[in-house]
Amino acid sequence: MSLSLSFAVPSRGVEVALTVEAGTTLALLGPNGSGKSTALGVAAGLVRPAAGTVTLDGRVLTDVAAGVQVPPHARRTALLGQEPLLFPHLSALENVAFGPRSTGASRADARASAQEWLALVGVGDLGARRPAQLSGGQAQRVAVARALAASPGLVLLDEPMAALDVAVQPALRQTLRRVLADRTAVVVTHDPLDALLLADRVVVLTDGAVVEEGASAEVLSRPRSAFAARLAGLNLVTGALREGAVEAPDGLRVHGVADPLPAEGSPAVATFRPAAVAVYREIVEGSPRNAFPVTVTELEPLADRVRVHAGALHADVTVQAVAALDLEVGLPVVFAVKATEVAVYGL
């Protein structure tokens, strides 16, 4: 179902218009207080705008001028927050069966579908547990299953991984990627990887307004707004997987670590931190690293280091290194990064 959202909440200084095509995921990025949660709240019917409309697949959910405000439970939207809000006195299975039950499914059908959803998000064996007996990551998976079991037309996720250990985030991200495919969804996130891996498009909010929007890989690799640029501090090479490396259209090849390895020829992205990049004046022979001959395009002073830009790639080095290498704009150098420092994902 396609979403169209256009609203103003002047008391919060937020005025936003955005659309999400049916079956696609939009990532909503922006600094704290920029209006991301407000936008989700308006879509979910939890925040009443002073002006505007919300339509889902042509169905009017909010139309301030016409006095329409469909209540949250009747919108066919599912909102998933940072904390999994499960009923503490129900088992995981009963939590998930709650949605189908309340829309008229028989007890047996609701339980069967709940069990399928639990299995789909990777906790099929935990149905009998109460929320207090689940880890944070497990509980969030149950919450995802519960949200989807209600067959929502729109899934809204407010930083779904923010409250989880960094160690369990990749697995949940993969699960979300799987279950969100072909669904209409909006995900609020601070993590560029979420934007890249979960979302087709990105909208960047700043001070309550849209400042940038576009295809995820596009916005993150060529950010125009200051926020997107800061977010995209990560090096990002998009292309296709060829012979074990991500090959960009310009021929650049990046080896990295992938789990799972994307299929040969399929779209893929390699990401690595600027701090993982070493800068040399020439190629170091016999080193097992990725080595990219590049030209310095900008030297950007950061708090305690210098960010060396070379087109779309950047390396963070010490001030001493800049001096020792005699770095300056226009100088040809080599960026080197170990394959173990590079994460490769299918797109």
Ligand SMILES: Nc1ncnc2c1ncn2[C@@H]1O[C@H](COP(=O)(O)OP(=O)(O)OP(=O)(O)O)[C@@H](O)[C@H]1O
């Ligand atoms: N319940 C509320 N009542 C009044 N003002 C609010 C309320 N919630 C948020 N605001 C204000 O609305 C503006 C937008 O906040 P919002 O929570 O939508 O931003 P956000 O982008 O989601 O931020 P964060 O990343 O910190 O969650 C901020 O100025 C905030 O102070």
